[in-house]
Amino acid sequence: MIIEDIASVPAGNPLYRWEPRTKLIGIMCLAFAFAAVRDLRLLPVMLALSLFLFVLSSLPFSYLLGRMRIPGIFLLAMAVVLPFFSGNTVLVQLGPVSLKQEGCVSLLLIAVKFLCIVTIAVVLFASTPLTRMLGSMRSLGLPPLLGDMMLFTYRYIFQLAADFHRASTAACLRGARMRSLKSLKTTAYIVGSLMVRSHERAERVFHAMTLRGYGRQDMDFYKAKIRPPDVIAGSACVLAAAGFVLFQLLMP
């Protein structure tokens, strides 16, 4: 099992230099505004904004496509169901199957919203190292317990994936067939042993951290300063998000 870390945009890129707190607030507002879109006239604007951010990030297109593979399966299921079962206005009749206008419109709306939100989410996380992102989330008020758990979990994900891979390989060498239903017991025992070993490792880690001062006071490692361009970029995103919502409220 190999877990790839998130790709990163080049360090000199304006999106990389954008301070994470204002970036997180701005892009989250934009994502929720996209999710709230019901008016088809806003779809080209959404697409243009997402495309602008993606081009600015200089990420390869293949990376974005790779990221859409897993959630895209869900969209595919929608594409099979919605145009044929949703709505009453028949566009095309193909024997017993009819293509409905309302279903096609719903599918178009869902597909564009999905595409745009995933694109800006990819840009957000690829342009911010995850440790900085977690630091900024703590600085924005994430409970310290949750923040510490997130940092710890991220620290051990790759190590435990390697441990699991090693244990699976060892089981295979002893004759287990790991990709079969018959190996469920072996897989369960490997997961169980990972949990037991992790528990013991966690006790040692906690003692070592306590000796280094962990828990005596809330430590804030987040040092990034908000500069005027960060405020401008964040405000532009929030204003664009407000524009999407207001357009739908005010325009017939």
Add this chain to the structure above:
Amino acid sequence: MHVPDGIVPAWVAITGYAAAGGTTWFSLDRIKRKYENPREMIPTASLLTAVFFVASLIHIPMPPTSVHLVLSGLMGVVLGWYAFPAILIGLFFQAVMFQHGGLTTLGLNACIMGLPALLAFGIFRLRYLRGGDKPGPSMIFGFLAGFSGLVLGALMSSLILILTIPANLDVSVERAAILSLLVAHIPLALLEGVFTALVVLFMLRVKPGLLEAELK
């Protein structure tokens, strides 16, 4: 069971965040009341969260396709009140690293998987009424916790999807869709139940303390 971005209306996504925020606050409050120093359990809970993250990537063949384990029931069994924050964190990393789930639907997905995990935690504790930590009752309640964790999650996600996607579905089509989505999840629920029972059996033999009130 992961709802992607853009599928549900914004009000559903925002309600999901509010519900997840409330449940996280409630879980953290229970944890703080339980421990004099809640930070003491952070490394254990985090490492177990990382194990669940890794284990949820295991694909098991189930003809004609293969499925990945959800493990919300097992998380409830092992992590107790830490299960909801752990699921929230796991889903955050899944959304960030694989776009599995979504950024706007993170709260909704946390509720879909986290609330069943808390139910599984409650179900597993019922074993104390029927023989405590003996292997038989522990495996039975472990199976029920894993099974019900997945069934409740599937029911919640099916209802949310069918009732809130912006489409005019016929009532009979809606009912048929919910039913077929639920039926499609039954084999996976059985698999999760068996898997949870097997992990419970392993831990009873190797480190029974991990299943007791230590974390909960």
